[in-house]
Amino acid sequence: MADREPGYGVTARLLHWSVAVIVLLMIPAGLIMVRDGLPRALQDGLFLFHKNAGVIVMLIVAFRILWRATHPAPPLPPQIPSWQRRIAALSHLGLYVLLVVMPVTGYVRVRAGGFPIEGLDAMGIESIIPRNKPLAETASDIHQVAAFLLIGLLALHVGAALHHALIRRDGVWSRMWPIARRH
Ligand code: HEM
DSSP states (O other): OOOOOOOOOHHHHHHHHHHHHHHHHHHHHHHHHHHHOOOOHHHHHHHHHHHHHHHHHHHHHHHHHHHHHSSOOOOOTTTTTTHHHHHHHHHHHHHHHHHHHHHHHHHHHHHHHTTOHHHHHHEEEEEEEOHHHHHHHHHHHHHHHHHHHHHHHHHHHHHHHIIIIIIIIHHHOOOHHSOOOOO
């Protein structure tokens, strides 16, 4: 029965898992690259990856929000209690908000600080933010706090997904798993 629950479409699954993979690589890269005493080449490589992958995440998330706004999520199985539905909806909203806040503050921090974003620079896309040290510092502070909120919310999200996959086995996991089941 559980396998017959309607799932997300192919595009929604692709958007979900591409953002998941990039963000799960960007978080450790971000945490490591700001540490003191790293070899210069490693730090430069991590910054290069983090900044440019972050711009890609920003574009995918913008498209994902448009997609989600026009393609509602499939209904949850009826046995899920209403308090869990509310927590799921709130945590998903929080993840979307943080997935906008993170790339935007990262972009502002780098551009207002006068630093390059190599992929955009190579395409001749200029900064839309003037150099401004206080603005760069504020963006950096928000980026840091939002990163820890995102890590907390991701832990809740992954924990809930694994709970559905391994313990409840109620079809919620397979709604989003990339390999769609045939109905
Ligand atoms: C979903 C997207 C993003 C995630 C999850 C993310 C995550 C993180 C994390 C965890 C840190 C370490 C925070 C700390 O402990 O200090 C960090 C730092 C940083 N990130 Fe991001 N980031 C994202 C997008 C971006 C983008 C788009 C850029 C720039 C184009 C960027 C530029 C930076 C910079 C420059 C730092 C160092 C901040 C500082 O020391 O002032 N990030 N990021």
